[in-house]
Amino acid sequence: MARAAVLGRLTWQVGTVAGVRDETPTARTIMLDVPDWPGHQAGQHVDVRLTAEDGYSAQRSYSIASAPGSSVLELTVQRLPDGEVSPYLAEVLAPGDPLEFRGPIGGWFVWNPESTGPVLLVAGGSGVVPLMAMIRTRAMSGNRAPFRLVYSVRAPDTALFAGELANRARADAGLDVTYVYTRSTPPGWPEPAGRINADILTAGQRAQPGLSVFVCGPTGFVEATADLLVDAGQEPRTIKTERFGPTGGQQ
Amino acid sequence: MNAHLDGNVLAGALRELFTVDITTATGQCVSCGTAGAMGEARVYADAPGMVVRCPPVTRVVLRLVRAPGRAWLDMSGLSYLELQLPT
Numbered sequence: 001m002a003r004a005a006v007l008g009r010l011t012w013q014v015g016t017v018a019g020v021r022d023e024t025p026t027a028r029t030i031m032l033d034v035p036d037w038p039g040h041q042a043g044q045h046v047d048v049r050l051t052a053e054d055g056y057s058a059q060r061s062y063s064i065a066s067a068p069g070s071s072v073l074e075l076t077v078q079r080l081p082d083g084e085v086s087p088y089l090a091e092v093l094a095p096g097d098p099l100e101f102r103g104p105i106g107g108w109f110v111w112n113p114e115s116t117g118p119v120l121l122v123a124g125g126s127g128v129v130p131l132m133a134m135i136r137t138r139a140m141s142g143n144r145a146p147f148r149l150v151y152s153v154r155a156p157d158t159a160l161f162a163g164e165l166a167n168r169a170r171a172d173a174g175l176d177v178t179y180v181y182t183r184s185t186p187p188g189w190p191e192p193a194g195r196i197n198a199d200i201l202t203a204g205q206r207a208q209p210g211l212s213v214f215v216c217g218p219t220g221f222v223e224a225t226a227d228l229l230v231d232a233g234q235e236p237r238t239i240k241t242e243r244f245g246p247t248g249g250q251q
Numbered sequence: 252m253n254a255h256l257d258g259n260v261l262a263g264a265l266r267e268l269f270t271v272d273i274t275t276a277t278g279q280c281v282s283c284g285t286a287g288a289m290g291e292a293r294v295y296a297d298a299p300g301m302v303v304r305c306p307p308v309t310r311v312v313l314r315l316v317r318a319p320g321r322a323w324l325d326m327s328g329l330s331y332l333e334l335q336l337p338t
Contacts, residue, residue, distance in 0.1 A: 007266065007270045007271065007272065008270055009266065009267065009268070009269070009270055010263060010266035010267050011267075045259070045262075045263075047263040061259075061260055061263065102263060102267075103263070105262040105263045105266060106259050106262040106263075106272065106274050106290070107262075107272040107274055107275045107335070108258065108259055108262075108272075108274035108275050108288060108289075108290025108291075109259050109274070109290060219254050219255060219256065240290070240291075241257060241291065242257060242259050243255070243256045243257050243259075244256065245254050245256055245296070245297075
């Protein structure tokens with residue numbers, strides 16, 4: 001993946017839904033067939049645009065979940081109860097349907113598979129999607145950089161990619177996955193439900209030299225996590241953040 | 252409304268106008284002189300356009316409004332942008 005590839009101006013294009021996969025009762029992955037996909041970097045997103053018959057259109061950003069290297073692009077979409085775009089994507093869209101999008105977009109919140117330094121990924125809810133792309137890209141590129149994912153979810157059944165993460169935590173050498181349950185825990189979980197804290201983020205260790213951090217989630221989660229990390233001695237410039245909200249951000 | 256997003260969400264809208272990625276660019280705030288990655292700027296996207304603010308002083312550094320066939324871009328809050336280009 002050339003980091004500084006020459007970019008053109010971005011234009012809208014149409015992909016075809018090749019398939020859909022339920023991830024949780026309220027989230028699913030859309031597999032989008034995009035001929036001539038130029039590839040992407042782990043952490044990038046696409047903008048999706050829906051247009052009604054009367055010409056009204058709405059657009060949102062969605063993180064790419066898949067690793068580069070395929071012409072099928074995977075977007076994992078969490079349905080928001082009052083969402084304008086996500087209910088259509090997470091419930092109505094069916095294989096064979098066209099979907100208007102543009103991308104890949106964004107070069108800031110990306111992990112470069114040629115880097116070898118340790119990485120801490122911190123996800124709040126569906127903020128795990130771009131971090132999953134990094135985990136998948138690491139595995140696909142044979143990279144052995146130490147990766148630790150701290151994944152905060154409300155309850156066990158809201159966790160995205162739970163099966164794949166469990167398999168990867170066993171099979172991908174150097175990958176560690178830690179869950180934080182904020183409302184309800186699995187039976188027998190050693191800790192009561194609660195918010196993420198400094199001990200969980202640092203695993204009880206002092207600031208690790210060379211550690212890169214990626215934090216993605218709702219704005220409040222990202223701010224709180226970044227503050228905890230800085231208080232624990234992590235250099236602010238080593239922390240990259242991506243916030244999402246109901247209007248324009250990644251969802 | 253203080254549920255701001257961040258500069259990552261600007262990337263698509265500005266790539267529609269320019270051929271560079273704005274999120275990896277360094278921008279300097281006219282008001283306080285702080286220079287930082289545009290990807291880490293605060294973005295308020297629930298206005299009719301996108302309003303970008305400098306994190307330390309929350310002064311507006313960039314505004315973008317899009318309409319059919321037109322775009323308005325106000326960058327008067329930035330003294331410079333340093334852009335990453337292919338070598």
